[in-house]
Amino acid sequence: MKTNIKVSKLANQFFFISNLSEWHFSCDVKYNEKWVEMTDLLDKQEETALKNFCKIIQKYGFQHDKNWKSKYIGQYFYLHSEKQAWEELKKAVTENESNDLKEIFEIFNSRFEKIWKLKDQDNRIETLDQSLKDKNYKSLLDDTEKIFGNSKNNKVDIIILFSPLGCDETGSGSANIGSGHITFKVPELKVDTWQMDYTIGVLAHEIAHMLFRKNKGENLILDVIKKLKLPLEIENVSMKSTVSIMNETITESFVPFGYLGQKYSKTNIAPLLLDNLDKGQIAVNDFKKGKQIDHRCYRQLSKYLVWQLYPLAIQYGRNKKPIDKYFVEQVGLLIKGVLN
Numbered sequence: 001m002k003t004n005i006k007v008s009k010l011a012n013q014f015f016f017i018s019n020l021s022e023w024h025f026s027c028d029v030k031y032n033e034k035w036v037e038m039t040d041l042l043d044k045q046e047e048t049a050l051k052n053f054c055k056i057i058q059k060y061g062f063q064h065d066k067n068w069k070s071k072y073i074g075q076y077f078y079l080h081s082e083k084q085a086w087e088e089l090k091k092a093v094t095e096n097e098s099n100d101l102k103e104i105f106e107i108f109n110s111r112f113e114k115i116w117k118l119k120d121q122d123n124r125i126e127t128l129d130q131s132l133k134d135k136n137y138k139s140l141l142d143d144t145e146k147i148f149g150n151s152k153n154n155k156v157d158i159i160i161l162f163s164p165l166g167c168d169e170t171g172s173g174s175a176n177i178g179s180g181h182i183t184f185k186v187p188e189l190k191v192d193t194w195q196m197d198y199t200i201g202v203l204a205h206e207i208a209h210m211l212f213r214k215n216k217g218e219n220l221i222l223d224v225i226k227k228l229k230l231p232l233e234i235e236n237v238s239m240k241s242t243v244s245i246m247n248e249t250i251t252e253s254f255v256p257f258g259y260l261g262q263k264y265s266k267t268n269i270a271p272l273l274l275d276n277l278d279k280g281q282i283a284v285n286d287f288k289k290g291k292q293i294d295h296r297c298y299r300q301l302s303k304y305l306v307w308q309l310y311p312l313a314i315q316y317g318r319n320k321k322p323i324d325k326y327f328v329e330q331v332g333l334l335i336k337g338v339l340n
Contacts, residue, residue, distance in 0.1 A: 014077035034164040140264040149211035173201035175209035201256025280304030
């Protein structure tokens, strides 16, 4: 697995505005609180701009076309230079939307510049780069590649997004911008800690998503959903999409706190899984009663699912066996059991 760390000012500017807008449950409120603390309260013009941004980005969301090509507008800012980004964006949105987005960027430019100047105050990028050369972490990424990639010599660009948080928080990421790229939010990092183990595990998790999509994993999931007669959407779960829920469950059974994460961690991260299983059981019971499962509750539910799949993940992990229809079917049966 070849990794390439990329730092883009434009990518971080989009991330800054996108997260401030809180258009999606994945937007981190803690980031916004910290940024506002660093740069002062938002004014009325900025608040209006964020509402407009929400309308535009929610229209396209994290949706895909029938060929699983992403409609997410963030991809243009994450993958291209500034000039090319706006040119490519024009092909995907209306002229008014493109003009509105340009105006929103201009409104937040001075506030973002204050944030951007702080990026060189620590050595998080150098720390991450060195950690990726660590024997344990290299083995983690290599095994992730074998299990989810089903091929050799994969390359991934890691697009860095600067988190305003410190060493008490972990990295997080997304694989919504197409094959060969992931975005990764990096806080201040400290080596030889559970934080670093979990952060690299999260990185492996996003790489796994990227590789699984590249190998048409979603199509395999859809086949199993049809075979098991599962609903395409689960209404009382915040994530809703059964494809997404199964995709997350498959990936999490290995990383960050599944089998591979536990195997290659340099510290003891077992409590991150084991100490939360009681909450996972409560989440399952709530789900069966038809209660709404929000994002936080889903995180607990996912730990229960990972625990149920752990023996199977060990078999695949130890044998470096690629994810296949059988594994996906077992995940589908587990979801079906919880639904019933």
